[in-house]
Structure formats: C-alpha cells, structure tokens
Amino acid sequence: MDTIGAERELTYAEATREAMQEEMRRDPTVWLLGEDIALQGGIFGQFQHLPQEFGFERVVDTPISEAAIVAAAVGAALTGTRPVVDIHFADFLTCAMDEVINQAAKISLMFGGQARLPLVIRAPSGMVRSAAAQHSQSPEAWFVHTPGLKVVAPSTPADAKGLLQAAIRDDGPVIYFEHKALYTLRGPVPTADVEPIPIGRAAVRRKGRDVTIISYSRTVHDAMAAAEALQSAHAIGAEVIDLRSLWPWDSETVLRSVRKTHRVLIAHEAPRVGGFGGEVAATLVEEAFDYLDAPIVRLGAPHTPIPFSPPLEQQVRVTAAQIVAAVRAMG
Amino acid sequence: MDTIGAERELTYAEATREAMQEEMRRDPTVWLLGEDIALQGGIFGQFQHLPQEFGFERVVDTPISEAAIVAAAVGAALTGTRPVVDIHFADFLTCAMDEVINQAAKISLMFGGQARLPLVIRAPSGMVRSAAAQHSQSPEAWFVHTPGLKVVAPSTPADAKGLLQAAIRDDGPVIYFEHKALYTLRGPVPTADVEPIPIGRAAVRRKGRDVTIISYSRTVHDAMAAAEALQSAHAIGAEVIDLRSLWPWDSETVLRSVRKTHRVLIAHEAPRVGGFGGEVAATLVEEAFDYLDAPIVRLGAPHTPIPFSPPLEQQVRVTAAQIVAAVRAMG
C-alpha cells in the first residue's frame, strides 16, 4: 500500500474524522449534516467530538428526512457553503435519489454554469455482518451512469482521508462511498501538511507481470490477498490496481498495466450485471483490444438482493478464493 | 419488422391502450394508477377512454406523490391485485426510487418467497422536443443493475402491446420503459388472440453478415436507418438486433449473430458511461472473445445531462449517421 507522507496509523473511521476536522478548520464554510452525527458522532463513530470543536451549527443532527437533507445541502452549496452530507447507509440514497439526480447532478448544466455546487454526499455501502437486503447495497454504478457527479470509493485509511479532503475542496457534487467493513481497518495516514488525493487517480497496490486485477473499495483487500496467493502457490504475478475513483476513473493507469500483462480481471462487491466492471471491460476492449490475450473476466455479486443468513451472505460475496480461481481459469 | 399475427396498424400509444384494455377485461384484478390518467387519459393520450369502460376505481388519478404511488402499488400487488403504475416521465422514478429499489425489488428475497409482486411500472424515457434535463433521461441501466427487477423497453407498437401484456401477467415487478418519441409511431399490431411477447427475447429486425448492431427502444430505428445506408452506400450487411428486454436479456440471440458477423456495435440513447452497452460488451467478450475480429464499439450519449437548446440536444443524441460512421471505422 502507498505510504508516502504517512506518519502514524489510524483507522479508516479516524482518518475520515481527521479529514473533516482539517477541512473544517481550513474553511469556515465547510459543515456537516446528517442523522445521528452530532450527539452520537455518526453510526460508525466517524464524526466523534466534532461538535465540541465546531459547534452544533456546523455539525447538524437532522430529522429522518433524507430528501430534505440532500435538498438542503444542495441549496446551501448553491449559496456559498460547502456541505458534507452523511447518509446512514448507501441504501438510503434512494430516499434522496431525486435530489441527487435531478437537482445536484443536473444543476450545473441546466443553469448554464451559473452554479457551483461544492457538495459531498457520504454513504456507507457494502455488506457487513448480515445487515441484510436494505443495509448492504453497493449502488455506485448508478451514480457513475449519472452525468454531473463524481464518484469515489476509498479502500484505505490514507485514501479515506485524502479523497474526502479532495471531495470537500471540489466545486462539484461528489458521491463518496465508504465501505462499512473498512471503518476499523488500520493503516498509515498522512498528516495535515500533505495534499489531498486527486479525484480520478488510481493506485497500483502491487506490481505484477502476468495479470491485472482491477478493483476498488473493500474488494481491493480481497484482490491483494488473492495476488499473494497467486504468487506463492502458483507463481502468477498479479498487478493489483485500486481505482479509488470511479468517475472520473483512471483508465490510463489501467491501460498501462494491461498493455504489460495482457490479462484482466475486474472484481467488485456490487452485482456483476450492470456493474462498474462492465464499463471497465468495455473500455479496455475499445482501447486495448489488441493487447488482450484472454477474455476479460468480471467478478461481482450474483443477481440477487443481499440475503441475511451468513452462509448466503458469504455466498454472494466476491472472495480472494474466487479471484484466485478465476485468474487460474484464464489459462 | 416482425408482423406475425398482425392485422391492422396502430400507434405505439394505441397499442399500449389496447394492451391495458385487453388485460383489464381478462383479469378483474388488473388496475391502473398514476397522475392525469383518468380525466386526461395520460399525458401522451395512452390511456384514453379506459375509465369509461372500467370505472374510476380501476383507473385511478393520483395526487402528485410518486413515492406513495409506487408504495401503494407494492402494497396492492402484495395483497391480490395487479397494479400498473404510470409515472409521467422516467426522470421522476427518482422520486419513488426507494419504493422501487428497497421495497419492490427486494421484497421477494427478503421475505423468502412469501410474496408475489405482480407490478408493472411504466415510465416514458428519452429525449423529445427539447424537454430538457429533467424530462429526457434514459435511466434503464440503473434498474438492470438492481437484482429483483425485470426491465423492458419496446421499440414498436407490436412490442408495446405484447410486452405490456407480458409484464402485466408476470408475477414479479417489471419496469417498462416507453420512449416518448415513439408514441405516434404506427405499425402492425396483433389482435387479441395472440400471445404476449415473452420478456427476455430479442428480435432480429434485419439480417446481415458483416456486423451486428445491437440496440433497443428508439435507437433501434436509428440502427435500422443506418443499416439501410450501410447496405446501399457501402455494401455492408448489418444485422440489427432489438433487445426489447434488458433484464433478462437475450444473450443467446446476440451471441448467435456475433458468431456469424464477428463485429459488434451497441447503440443506445442513455449515457455511454455505465450504460447497458457496457454490460453487453463485457458479456460478449466473456462469451465470444474468439469470434471478435474488431473491438466492440459502444455508442451512447456523452457524459452530460440533456441540454435544452435544439442543436445541443441533437448533438448528444445517437444518430443513424453516427452509427454508419462507427461501423465504417471498424475496418
């Protein structure tokens, strides 16, 4: 993993909090709103102690009104502030979908560039501990398919900090997906004097010559485990790319790798059908067709809402073992 | 175009009405709800005169409450009726997104098969006459990426009738996209004694040996025009496949064609990035890699909300000319 500029280890949740803290100190127009964030500090503890420093005017507990949360944030972003929205679970973005799509994403175009819309919408996605169908979704592909939005999905504490900072400083709307299973992950995190991580740049997490494994969010860790196993058990050198941003995404870094390895596997937790993997695969076919020695393989969840029971939940998750098997089957 | 069983010409809107009429006669539990459908007969006239035959209890004008419309339809579908929902414009599905995603799509799985959910949600999509950013979207890919839903998008009057009938008789939730520009299109439509068109089956609209053009909804007509031009001006024989259903989709028919032509272009009106074309392309790479002689080409809207001004709107639309140019560039 990248460790440039890092000085100490933090969890993903702590890194999120630190990003908020630094940005709120840096810019008095940055503020935070959502359910259970002020008194409780966020349902994953990611905002603890912020009200103590910044007050309840800038760390705002809201009613259960997702549509109003996003609409109010849009209105506030249009008029000189930089709101950061917290949605309990990414599944609930559906409750504010109109505000995200028909307002936030379209406003710049509709009004012919009159509006800046410095707005971040944070939404924890993914499966964790049998949270079942309405608390486990990974809907990022919807937002990639929505012109006007940026979409990021950090997999490490360092990226959780750096990408949140970049998202807050961005003048357009950014949908920021955190994976619920990563909040407790520890890793090196840069201190205050380091620049945010630019949106749209991937990270090569591991070098390899034989196959390119492309992923993002939690599945990057499965990809890394798979790469280690492929190396040690099968002497296959996998290059692992963490996209970090899904729109814009870093096709250049990916293409550079594919031109070297000639073999590609894309893995994400979201359903395979209609997932971001399709976009990556189709793009690679368009741009690197002649470099491909084998069909591109996509791994994603099978076509089902996420079931509750642990063996079923486990069954629909993309695992390191599946990645290993799929790479080996590429021949 | 298919004309099997057809006896007279109807418009796409008339075919829709006829499907509703036949299904409501056939099954007293079928009913229709939406804004401006009873008094006005639908904003595209697609439901005219239905209340006269079936009464205002089965053709229900609703308040402007898209969330309640879909939620009520879900509740009614769970309890022994077959509601057909009309949403004014597909863009407004965002206002009922939670009800579509977290309720309709997930209920069967969540409740372990206790529920049948015979529910059709009709939504006119696509660009027409500078309707601008909030009335022009083609969001079908979101719903393909949502396990639990079926998605159909007819391009002809015959399919508008046959697929709506199939959707109404289906025991699960179906999202049914009509293209606004097609309502006035005339074509042969089968009479009452013909079976509905099965969801999940594509139609080969035109035979050809040199390239497979895959499309659906309005863009099929652009693809047909392109195919004629390719034939007459460039002696290129294009096979045109109208997917009709996006989930499940008929990969078999497509694969059969691709194994013959070895060249593929996919065209849709929705944004190219994250669109259904990516799913098709990725699937073909997985299943027919060795048959492909050239990179698969995807055409779709560029990454922008739909602009109002006619030259801009025209600029973001996939046209027959673009398809011709793209096929010729395939070499």
Place this chain on the structure above:
Amino acid sequence: MATGGDLLPPLAPVARITLWHTMLRIRRFEETVERLFLAGELPGFVHLCIGQEATAAGACAALRIDDYITSTHRGHGHTLAKGADPARMMAELFGKATGVCRGRGGSMHIADFSVGMLGANGIVAGGLGLAAGAAMSIKLRGTAQVALAFFGDGAANRGPFHESLNWAAVYRLPVIFLCEHNQYASTTSARSLTAVEDIADRAVAYAIPSVVVDGNDAEAVYEATRVAVERARSGEGPSLVECKTYRLRGHYVGDPTTYRDREELERWRARDPLLLLEYRLLQEDPTRAEELQRLRAAVEAELEAAVAFARTSPLPEAASALEYAFIG
C-alpha cells in the same frame, strides 16, 4: 369518531388476560433475543421493543387474522401479536432455513404473510405506503379487511408519512396509521427534531381523525385502535392513532444510550406496560394470580421450544443463495 356497527366489543376480562399474555410473550421473546444476541448466537442487528409491548398487543387485538399490518425495523412484537409462530420467528433471527423468511430476511425483514403480517421494514416509514396500498387492494377486491401501519415518531418526519396520509384520506381507505411515539429516533429526542409534540396534530393536514393514547396502557391502545378499525371497516376512511410509549432498551442491542438520562428511564420503567396491566388485573381480582402464573410457565415453555427449534434447524444451503431473488 366511528359510527359503524360495533364490530368488536370492549374487552371482556378473558380478553384482557390474553392481552397481558401477548405482552408477556413479546417481552420474554425480546429478552431471549437480547440474551442470544449478546451471546453471539444471532447474526445481524437487532432492535428490541421492550417497553413498547402494549402498542403491538393492544393494536393487534383489535384486528382479525386476515387484516394486514406493516411494521418497522422494530417489528418482533408486531409479528408475534399478529399471530406468527415464535419458533419460526426465532429461526429467522438465527438465519435458519426454517425461519418465516427462510433465513433471507432476519430481524429487520421479518414477515409472515400467512397471518397478514406484510413485513418489518429496514426503511424508516417504508411501511405506511404499503399499508395504504393494501387498503386500496381491499377496496378493489371488496373485502371487509383493514390494514394497519405501525410507525415511529421519527418516521413521521419522512415524506412517505405525508404522502401516505394524504393518499389514504383522499381515497377514504380502510387503513389505520399507528404511531409508536417512543420519544426517540435513534439518538435524537423527538422534541429536538420534530416540529410538533404530538404526531396526532398532523392529522389536521389530512382532515382525518386522530387520537393520543397512553401507549403503555394496552387496553387504551386496544380501545383507540378498535374505534379506528370500526371506522375503517365501515367505509369511513383512515385514522391516526398515536401511542405515547418508551423503549426501555437502546435503539439496537449494543446501543450505549448516552443520549438520555437515567431519571427519564426510571420514570418510564415505573410505567412498564406489563406491570400496569398485571396490577390492574390483580387488583380487580387477586385470584387471577394463579392464571397469570400458569401463563408465565406457558410462555417459558413456548420460548424454550422456539429456541430449541431455531438452534437445531439447518442453515440454508449456500447453493440456494439465488432462490427467491427473482419472481417468475
């Protein structure tokens, strides 16, 4: 309010004991679930309704088995009160193949269509529109059923609350909206983020009748629901019933509940709905103690059997993961 025929009478003594019994079944079910969850036997997340038993028991006592209810994330009590089998419910919480939802739903999506229980809901306010739709279906099919939606004070701030109540009012639907006002929505007190103190005041916005009752008094909940049900069944349309109550546990099992004070908790503990009714029953007739004791034993036996059933049931086969994902 209602003028229709007296479809259900005020409670007879035996029915009041049944009410208490239902509450006890819920209480002990929830305490058992809490213990099992803390012992690591249950996957997922669990929201308990300890302290709120009177709303579930009182409301469902006014319903028939073919009436519908929709529920919330805090739905075990509603499901039990509507008549579901505790063994199959417990199996669901264990994620077992024998669960009411075959292990696919878990606590947050518990449902039993065979007793008209159309599902708990992980989306706050998700059930209101479903109930309105079920009521619309009742009208279309011409049956004498009603639908009842349970929802929380927090849910009353979501758009679907508004759309559903207007909807039910304009179509005069046979539906009852029953608010369990337990003072909090997760960590925030209703007072701080809801503009009115009584959700019942919002009924004015839809010109429907509403009433506020002591939600810890199962008989009062029963009586208010009964009136609303009669109204619904006789074609006079929807009502809003607000029950003031309190959850004696955290929002979810594991919630440190730092957001409320001990004194408030103690005040409500003194008004425990089970103790209230038990006290009343025994004061009227001390000889009932024996019957209550017998019921207590029956509840323990039922629960023990439920846990044993759940524990010994098989987990779903991994290979069956796609079953029920898709209809047709």
Place this chain on the structure above:
Amino acid sequence: MATGGDLLPPLAPVARITLWHTMLRIRRFEETVERLFLAGELPGFVHLCIGQEATAAGACAALRIDDYITSTHRGHGHTLAKGADPARMMAELFGKATGVCRGRGGSMHIADFSVGMLGANGIVAGGLGLAAGAAMSIKLRGTAQVALAFFGDGAANRGPFHESLNWAAVYRLPVIFLCEHNQYASTTSARSLTAVEDIADRAVAYAIPSVVVDGNDAEAVYEATRVAVERARSGEGPSLVECKTYRLRGHYVGDPTTYRDREELERWRARDPLLLLEYRLLQEDPTRAEELQRLRAAVEAELEAAVAFARTSPLPEAASALEYAFIG
C-alpha cells in the same frame, strides 16, 4: 405574527404602481411567449402564469435583490419579478447562447443567480428543500438574507413539502413557503386529490404560522409576504403564505383544458389581478391613467427589444454541448 423591526413599510402609492407595472411586464411577457410558442418559434414545453401575476409580483416586492427565491415549472413570472433581464430570459426560451442559462435550461430551468433566482424546477416540489438549504446557508454565513420558495397546490402533496417544512421549523430558518394555489394540478382539481381545502392548514403540522390571502390581490400578497419576511429576517423562523389564485391558461401551452368549465374560468377572469389593481389605482386617482399608459408603452418596447435580442442571438455551438456538464 412578526414582532421584528418594520423592515419594509406597507406600500407607498408609487410602489403600488410598480407592482402593477411588474404584473403587466409578466402578463405581456407570457402572452408574447404564448404567441411565439404557437408560431413554432420556441422549442420545448412552456407553462404560463397568466392570471397568477399577483403572487410573483407581490411576493418579490417584499424581497431584496440578495434574497433568494426558488421556483417551479411555472417560473417566468417569478424570474421577472425578482429582477432578471427579460431579454436574456427570452433568449433562454429560444435556446440561445445569450440566454440566462446559455440555452441549456429553457423554460423549465430558467434561473438567474445574479438576482438571487436559484432556478425554476421541473420536479414538482423540487424547490422547497433548496430554499430551506439556502436559508440554512444564510444562518451559517450570518447574513440578513431570506429565502422564499414558490410552490403549487399540487406540490403540497409531495413528501418534500413535508420534510422541508418540518426542517425549516426545527432549525427556525429564515424561509417563506409561498403556495400558489391555482385550483389545479395539471388536470386534477385540488379539491379531488388534496385532503384539505387550504394548504395553510398544514402549517399546524409544523407549528409555524400560516395565512391565506387573495392571490389575485397583489397588495395582499405583498403584505402577507412582508410580514413573513420580517419574521424570517428577525430570526423567528419560517412561515407559510397561501395565495388563492387561478391560471387563466392551460397547464401548458396547447393544453385543451377539458377538465374545467367555462363558468369557473369566467368567474376568475373577472378577478384578473391586473384589472383589480388597475381599477383600484384609477379609482383612487383617475389622473394616474396617463402614467399607466406610459408604462404600457414601456413594457411593449422592452418586450419588443427582448424578442429582437432573442431572435438575433446565436444558438449555442453544437460542439459546446459538454460545457457546464461537469464542475471542476
């Protein structure tokens, strides 16, 4: 209601003439748009506010240029009244590069941020939450601005109405929700699908003040808005102002309006907001006729120039289609 300082006085005679002038500018703008649309000169779909001029003019007269408004699909009048340039508005309706939105928005998304007009909205009730958010930003930035959201009677049945009003109430935001109750939501009369007759009654659900005024009386609208604005500016929170009015044209240009009867239309035509105020102004002082005549001529000249500007302006370059699609 308000107790804060009298920030804006009741209308002086000259301001009343300005009110009439604003209404006339809106009326003639809309009539011109109608003619141009029917002649096929304008792309897209157009919703006119003919008959409703008093709400736009009256409400915006109570606002300052740095106050914000959010609007609806029927937003030309609001935009003009807030101070936008009719020439750049007309150019927008033509889809020209010189339009307020550079031709990207058209009628349904007309906006002029330079005068605090944060946009028409193609989503019914889409503007209420934006206004609440603008009001939140005002509080955070500590300015003396207010925000006002126009919305229709139909919009009052959507969830965002409910969420926005509760939201504004709990945070005591400087926002005014101004309902233009024009009796219809597209083809359906408010009476048939809204459970209450007065949207103002819904304010009870949020414990905020509300008032119903004659929406065809520009002075009454001004006065009610003025009071609400004062309240907002002095930190006392939101209000709901309901204006009863009528659209004298169809829902959109081309609407056959089969859903309402001639008699109703005639009744409202007799209460034309322009005639009402003109009558009052002239009755008080017949010599004003001359000034009104002068203003009429000025309006015609302004409009003629606007149309000429719009017609002669260039369309956007096709190659510029992706401009403004994305920020940053």
